[in-house]
Amino acid sequence: METAFxxxxxxxxxxxxxxxxxxHLVHCALCLVAVFAAAAGLFLTLGAEFLAFxxxxxxxxxxxxxIVFAMLLTRTRAVDxxxxxxxxxxxxxxxxxxxxxxxxxxxxxxxxxxEKAAAAPAVPVRDLGRELMTQQVPALLAVGLLLTAALLxxxxxxxxxxxxxxxxxxxxx
Amino acid sequence: xxxxxxxxPLKVGQWWIARVPEAWQPVAGACLGAALIVAVFAGLFALxxxxxxxxxxxxxxxxxxxxxxxxxxxxxxxDGLKMLIKEDIRPREADRWxxxxxxLLKVVPVICALGVIPFGRHLVxxxxxxxxxxxxxxxxxxxxxxxxxxxxxxxxxxxxxAMRAIAQLISYEVxxxxxxxxxxxxxxxxxxxxxxDSQAGAYPGGLARxxxxxxxxxxxxxxxxxxxxxxxxxxxxxxxxxxxxxIAGHLVEYSGFKYALFFLGEYLLLFGYSAVGITLxxxxxxxxxxxxxxxxxxxxxxxxxxxxIAWFIWLRGTVPxxxxxxxxxxxxxxxxxxxxxxxxxxxxxxxxxxxxxxxxTWVRWGLAGGLVLVPYQILGRALMGGAAALPRxxxxxx
Numbered sequence: 001m002e003t004a005f006x007x008x009x010x011x012x013x014x015x016x017x018x019x020x021x022x023x024h025l026v027h028c029a030l031c032l033v034a035v036f037a038a039a040a041g042l043f044l045t046l047g048a049e050f051l052a053f054x055x056x057x058x059x060x061x062x063x064x065x066x067i068v069f070a071m072l073l074t075r076t077r078a079v080d081x082x083x084x085x086x087x088x089x090x091x092x093x094x095x096x097x098x099x100x101x102x103x104x105x106x107x108x109x110x111x112x113x114x115e116k117a118a119a120a121p122a123v124p125v126r127d128l129g130r131e132l133m134t135q136q137v138p139a140l141l142a143v144g145l146l147l148t149a150a151l152l153x154x155x156x157x158x159x160x161x162x163x164x165x166x167x168x169x170x171x172x173x
Numbered sequence: 174x175x176x177x178x179x180x181x182p183l184k185v186g187q188w189w190i191a192r193v194p195e196a197w198q199p200v201a202g203a204c205l206g207a208a209l210i211v212a213v214f215a216g217l218f219a220l221x222x223x224x225x226x227x228x229x230x231x232x233x234x235x236x237x238x239x240x241x242x243x244x245x246x247x248x249x250x251x252d253g254l255k256m257l258i259k260e261d262i263r264p265r266e267a268d269r270w271x272x273x274x275x276x277l278l279k280v281v282p283v284i285c286a287l288g289v290i291p292f293g294r295h296l297v298x299x300x301x302x303x304x305x306x307x308x309x310x311x312x313x314x315x316x317x318x319x320x321x322x323x324x325x326x327x328x329x330x331x332x333x334x335a336m337r338a339i340a341q342l343i344s345y346e347v348x349x350x351x352x353x354x355x356x357x358x359x360x361x362x363x364x365x366x367x368x369x370d371s372q373a374g375a376y377p378g379g380l381a382r383x384x385x386x387x388x389x390x391x392x393x394x395x396x397x398x399x400x401x402x403x404x405x406x407x408x409x410x411x412x413x414x415x416x417x418x419x420i421a422g423h424l425v426e427y428s429g430f431k432y433a434l435f436f437l438g439e440y441l442l443l444f445g446y447s448a449v450g451i452t453l454x455x456x457x458x459x460x461x462x463x464x465x466x467x468x469x470x471x472x473x474x475x476x477x478x479x480x481x482i483a484w485f486i487w488l489r490g491t492v493p494x495x496x497x498x499x500x501x502x503x504x505x506x507x508x509x510x511x512x513x514x515x516x517x518x519x520x521x522x523x524x525x526x527x528x529x530x531x532x533x534t535w536v537r538w539g540l541a542g543g544l545v546l547v548p549y550q551i552l553g554r555a556l557m558g559g560a561a562a563l564p565r566x567x568x569x570x571x
Binding site for chain 2: 026030050053054057060061064065069125
């Protein structure tokens, strides 16, 4: 288990560095997918089976596709070799450093860090679902509402059409 | 005797593992399971290519492969050999790593996904608590592989084909998951062996209590296999390949064994989804009648899988390919609402399980079945726009 953790952690780091430093945007996106996958592996070593599979399903299967689609659809030239400008770099490093600092500080001060790796308790999916449907229902409903709003927004965006086609030649459905 | 046959594969496996040093036994067990899955399903892939070519030939009134071996049975071996010794061509402009890794990423997750399926009473390589989620997660990784193949080839047809394929896969994943959810709702578990166990027992008369013999189960099965057809890129939903429109889409720059790997991945995905469909709705490895339970469970599973494969071959030989917009409308306007209603029907079935008044079974069937059938009719008619009543009009390019 220890070896698996070290391998996966190294994989996350290498892929993350690659995702930030590679010149080609699509390569960066694919490296980000590798980060997601390795993070799912990390969840598995922690005994969080369901979380790991959901991570693969949502991040590797869907979010990554969203990223590459967004990339290909928003750029006129799909494969743009242009390098990023240097100016926002200071801003970016500051923001990233602040976030990382907050997370590290939160983890260190939480006092939840055990001295020795304890055997991870495997939570059955049934209990997870029950918890979600009883204790965590407000969060679940809020997320559901948010996603519904996003879905409706997407439909409205997709529905917008140019006002009344001038000639009678409408495109065949 | 029955028990012996049932236990036979397990016993052989254990005998084999016992010869390995103690410390390596878990690893050996895992390797044995993985090797068996790869060997059996690669063999089934070879057999299916032959069955498919023979079946399609039969439908189209021609002999099909009949030169290599008896009845052309060795044709898959010849094809495999041809694929192996073919030159591996990579376009100069193609992205080397992405282009090479795509076929691997198409095949490997699918093989992993096959590990969670209970092939028999004692034959499940990975008994995961969230097995179904694992299966769907692994199935969704192929979308990344498609993108890599399409983009890495540096060919506009590849890229367009990949975009179309990904759009199709994502669209059909929704009804697929909804259809699978019906069985999860009723069984109350995401573990595939437990879902099989929820179909234990028999109706009076000896008919097994499979989920398909309930209104929601029947609806779920039809939805599941329809979505599977699209998800596994099979006719009539084989637009991603679309050789007459976008010259085989993301596959256009692949040759040799990489090309064969894509097809291996596609067929393994088909087997995997069929196996999950069997597990969710068709009783998994259980016999259809009580008096047939002496046949070993893995034989039942294999038989059911072969019937599913035959169904997909038949469908491919019968139905013409859809248009891209029809494909999307079908997923979002027809399968998605019906999937939601099938879940409602399953809930109703569960909630009315303790009704005991005379004729309760009929009322339950009427309510749960009507909840799916009536919208099916209304939706179908509305989406056809009354076209079903008119004679078909053929319009050609103007």
